[in-house]
Amino acid sequence: MKSKKPIIIVALVALIAAGLGGWYWYKSQQDQGLTLYGNVDIRTVNLSFRVGGRLAALQVDEGDAIKAGETLGELDQGPYQNALLQAQANASAAQAKFDLIIAGYRDEEIAQAAAQVNQAQAAFDYAQNFYQRQQGLWARRVISANELENARSSSDQAKATLKAARDKLSQYRTGNRPQEIAQAQASLQQAKAQLAQAQLDLQDTTLIAPSDGTLLTRAVEPGTMLNAGSTVFTLSLTRPVWVRAYVNEVSLNQAKPGTELLVYTD
Incomplete structure (x- = not known):
């Protein structure tokens, strides 16, 4: 009866050779890299003025490369x-009125009152x-x-004039009321807000590129x-550029975050 050892050895050698061959083939496929096909997403921005008016000038044209902060039109x-x-004049007037109310009345004004x-x-x-005396004569x-009646009317009118003068003097001596100060302060804040808006509107008459693009x-x-x-x-944005590609299930293990890729465009 012939021995079976040579047959077993040959089978083991063939099995090992097949395993090594499979491993080298898998390794060679991994070293080839992953090729994906997709589309470059074009992101666009519509540029406009935040205020209306007559367009005075445009500094760029279609196809021009634009840098962020560049002036495009006015x-x-x-x-x-x-x-x-x-708005500046209104703010100055409101500030002067507020300062006058805070300062109160001068000594000269109080003396005059x-x-x-x-x-x-x-x-x-x-x-x-x-x-x-007229009452005695009437009796x-x-x-x-x-x-x-004329004498009585004159007396009543003089009394009303005296009361108004006393009220004015009292106001001058005590100063302005808190409500008047608050009203003047509110008017000043409103004038400053209108001034800030006017400054912003003037600034917005210049169209500035928000980012790089074409x-x-x-x-x-x-x-x-x-x-x-x-x-x-x-404006078509050039930074950052996004590529939309699809990876099949077999190659998912090669799609790792942070992997550097070469992008070829037609």
Whole structure:
């Protein structure tokens, strides 16, 4: 009976050779890398002015490469410069009024108000005495009822004038009321807000590129009257660039985050 050892040895050698061959084939397939096919996503931005007006100039055209911060176009700034000057004047007036209310009244104004009280007091005393004399004459029927009524009216008017003068003097001595100060402060804040808005509107008459890219379309020409938000350019962003590709299930183990890739475009 022949021995079976040579047959077993040959079988083991063949099995080992087949395993090594399979391992080398798998390794060679791994070293070839992964080839994917997909599309480059084009991301676009519609550029416009935040304010309306007449388009004065455009500095770029379709196909131009744009850098972030570059000036692309300008509106007529005349109306917005005028609005800024008006807002500055209103803010200055509101500030002066607020400062005046906070400072209160000067000694000269208080003295003048006190003199007006004295003058009104003298006028009232005279009118009151005259009215009392007229009452005596009326009792003896020396004067008419109309003359008595005129004297009474003059006395009442002098009394009202005296009260107004006293109230004014009291206001000057105590200063402005908290409500008046709060109102002046609110008016000042409103004027400052309008000034800030006018400054922003003037700044927005210049169109600035938000990021790097390439101009795809130029929608308007200089001289056009634009509404706020009307599209002037369409910008294709160049950074970052996204590639949309699909990996089959067999190759998922090769799609690892952070892997460097070579991108070829047609």
